[in-house]
Amino acid sequence: MSMTSGINRTPLLGAIVGCALGVFVLQNGIGTQPTGKQYESVTETLKNGNTRTVKKLKAGVATPAFQGISSSWQRDFNQGTVETQGLSPDQLLFALAGFREMIAGILWVRADSFFDSGNYDAILPIIRLVTVLDPKQIDVYATGMWHIGYNFTDEEQRSDRRYIPSALALGKEGARNNSLTYEMFFETGWMWYHKIDDDYSNAVKWFELAQERPDMIPARRNLITNAYERDGKVDKSLDTLFKLYETAGKKAKEDAAFGNKQNRDTLENKLDTTLVRMVQRGWFAGKDGRPLTGYDVNPPFDTGFSAKVTVTEARVLRFEGTWNVLPVGTRIRAVLRDADFPNAKPAGMEWDFSNDVNLDPPRDKTFMQEQLFVRNQRFNKKVDMSKDPTMYPFTSKDYVIEFYYNPRSAPPHIQDKFSWNGEGFTDKNFLNTQVREGQRVMYTSVKISKDQLLRRGDWREKVPVIKTANYLDKDGKAYNQADQVTIDLPSLRAN
Amino acid sequence: MFKPIASIAATTVGEAIRRKVLLIILLIGVLFLVVAPGLGMLSARSETTVLRGMMLGIIQLTSAVIAIVLTVYMIPNEIERRTIYTILSKPVQRWQFLVGKYFGAVSALLMMMTLMTSVLVFTFWLQQRDASAIPDLIKAPVMYFVQMSLLAAVAIFFSTFVSPLVNFFLSGGLYLLGSLFAPFFQTLQESQGTPQAAKIFAQLVNTILPNFANYNIQNPIINPGQQIQNESSYYLQVTVYGVLYIAGLLVAGTIVFDRREV
Numbered sequence: 112m113s114m115t116s117g118i119n120r121t122p123l124l125g126a127i128v129g130c131a132l133g134v135f136v137l138q139n140g141i142g143t144q145p146t147g148k149q150y151e152s153v154t155e156t157l158k159n160g161n162t163r164t165v166k167k168l169k170a171g172v173a174t175p176a177f178q179g180i181s182s183s184w185q186r187d188f189n190q191g192t193v194e195t196q197g198l199s200p201d202q203l204l205f206a207l208a209g210f211r212e213m214i215a216g217i218l219w220v221r222a223d224s225f226f227d228s229g230n231y232d233a234i235l236p237i238i239r240l241v242t243v244l245d246p247k248q249i250d251v252y253a254t255g256m257w258h259i260g261y262n263f264t265d266e267e268q269r270s271d272r273r274y275i276p277s278a279l280a281l282g283k284e285g286a287r288n289n290s291l292t293y294e295m296f297f298e299t300g301w302m303w304y305h306k307i308d309d310d311y312s313n314a315v316k317w318f319e320l321a322q323e324r325p326d327m328i329p330a331r332r333n334l335i336t337n338a339y340e341r342d343g344k345v346d347k348s349l350d351t352l353f354k355l356y357e358t359a360g361k362k363a364k365e366d367a368a369f370g371n372k373q374n375r376d377t378l379e380n381k382l383d384t385t386l387v388r389m390v391q392r393g394w395f396a397g398k399d400g401r402p403l404t405g406y407d408v409n410p411p412f413d414t415g416f417s418a419k420v421t422v423t424e425a426r427v428l429r430f431e432g433t434w435n436v437l438p439v440g441t442r443i444r445a446v447l448r449d450a451d452f453p454n455a456k457p458a459g460m461e462w463d464f465s466n467d468v469n470l471d472p473p474r475d476k477t478f479m480q481e482q483l484f485v486r487n488q489r490f491n492k493k494v495d496m497s498k499d500p501t502m503y504p505f506t507s508k509d510y511v512i513e514f515y516y517n518p519r520s521a522p523p524h525i526q527d528k529f530s531w532n533g534e535g536f537t538d539k540n541f542l543n544t545q546v547r548e549g550q551r552v553m554y555t556s557v558k559i560s561k562d563q564l565l566r567r568g569d570w571r572e573k574v575p576v577i578k579t580a581n582y583l584d585k586d587g588k589a590y591n592q593a594d595q596v597t598i599d600l601p602s603l604r605a606n
Numbered sequence: 607m608f609k610p611i612a613s614i615a616a617t618t619v620g621e622a623i624r625r626k627v628l629l630i631i632l633l634i635g636v637l638f639l640v641v642a643p644g645l646g647m648l649s650a651r652s653e654t655t656v657l658r659g660m661m662l663g664i665i666q667l668t669s670a671v672i673a674i675v676l677t678v679y680m681i682p683n684e685i686e687r688r689t690i691y692t693i694l695s696k697p698v699q700r701w702q703f704l705v706g707k708y709f710g711a712v713s714a715l716l717m718m719m720t721l722m723t724s725v726l727v728f729t730f731w732l733q734q735r736d737a738s739a740i741p742d743l744i745k746a747p748v749m750y751f752v753q754m755s756l757l758a759a760v761a762i763f764f765s766t767f768v769s770p771l772v773n774f775f776l777s778g779g780l781y782l783l784g785s786l787f788a789p790f791f792q793t794l795q796e797s798q799g800t801p802q803a804a805k806i807f808a809q810l811v812n813t814i815l816p817n818f819a820n821y822n823i824q825n826p827i828i829n830p831g832q833q834i835q836n837e838s839s840y841y842l843q844v845t846v847y848g849v850l851y852i853a854g855l856l857v858a859g860t861i862v863f864d865r866r867e868v
Contacts, residue, residue, distance in 0.1 A: 133847075134854065165833040180817070184840075
């Protein structure tokens, strides 16, 4: 049996066209539609005192005539932008599939077993996958950031700093995807403050962003005052301390819980100490334009830095030198890196250069950073890079050795003399006011070749020694070894 | 005009609830919903997040499978069993048959999804003892229902001209693509490295595909905090979008089915 039915198709086709038009307008809207990145989360206070967070268009972005579903969905319902670079296709597929939170949870439990067994490399892709699957998993972002930034070390527990830009990128992505809570802003700030331990303006920037979030816990709020100090913004630190102390006092009055009282007392103590230090270090006198005579920072103390670096074996260096500061607590940064290391800057790099979480750092580049601990006014440290060829590949032709000391990173008892910006600090040979704007730091660098570092070619039998002109041996004699070849480090006097 | 549609729809519902395969899928979904609270331990700090995500995921996945399995066999089975001759020999138009079948499928789907949502609410309340979160939680299954109605329309459209097995993969594939493309689309649009041609192509695909992701509104429910702007207006828009798309598919299905020799 064969059956067909004849209907007038023209009105039906018209209906299809009408439906398609309606679908098109609803989906795409009318006018230029804003993308997810053109919104920012804004916390508003309502009339009843409650707060709410909404996403609003950034300044300068035009509101469309009619907002399409697609754009509204991206704004309010999308889980978070996935950074596709560095993701494998299967990771991307997982990222887009359903049950994201559940799969992420299972994977994170799996990662825990890798932590236990010390298989750190295996954790990296899991971290990435979990953050892609569930961008709201703050724990994974925070743990992942710490893991990438801190746990990849050589045999002598030196961190692989090539990973730090990736750790920061992960922190930034975490903050973007979890902008309602302070946590990833704080964690990213902490990476700057504690791990990078140099460019404190970035720590301040991230701590300030964390501070804007109402859920930040009091003890963590206090840390920004230390970051301000290390960033040289001592007045701002003091103002913040006063505000925090006032808030803590009110809170302790409202609720006399032990934690509240302890926080108030801690802030009171910190406030007292800061005020005393500001007076003793001549901060107020300096601001008023009064002479610093009689203050701890005057006259500036000459640290008398000198150094000698000996390539004792291939990939093995011995750092020796002097530092006239007697109290224990000085750590001088020594860096050995490729001369053309990407985004390098004096005694560091532009850590924040990447927004992509790249779990495969530049494996053909070398960046070694060591802290030289000073005891009895001398330092002596052997740095053996021979056991970790993946971390120190030495593939370039030329390298740079740098020495750096920043009074902002110094412990308080040493800062009492040097002050926050190095006002009480000098070094007749290596004082530098250029490499860190507004700061007086010690900095010097010298080039060294691959042949010298690997003790090959002309340097197979000769021992390369790099030293400052003022370097004196432990017995106080000028350095002089006939069988070694000395390369002098340039100093201010030489310049 | 509507009486034959209602009769066909009622018969379809009766057939659907007697189909063992659908009942088994439903039973598995309900079982997963019941055991879901036990899996909250998968996250150290986000038990509620995982629980909500998982429960809504179970409802969505089960409903999608039911919607496809329910609809892919509807027309081909009638043709294969020759029951369609009995129906079409009566004063029933082909479009009435198609629309009746569709509404029957959607009604059966509504019943099954209502059951799953009830289990979700009860289990969630039992686990969390927090009734305040339930109204928010229910929004997702409501939107999933519109999503599944759209999926059913896609499947019934294909069922007018392809075999059930092909239709199963075709509808399933389209559902995956329509669900996954929206987040991918944003990534493409915002990526600096994407060529302009790829962006235009993505825009085209995003417009033509039935955008199932529009109904994936679970993210703010799973991770609360952000205030949704013009929430009711959004739900209304996506519902109208769904209705228009469904209407377009049913009309297109009618045209195809009308030309088909049975």
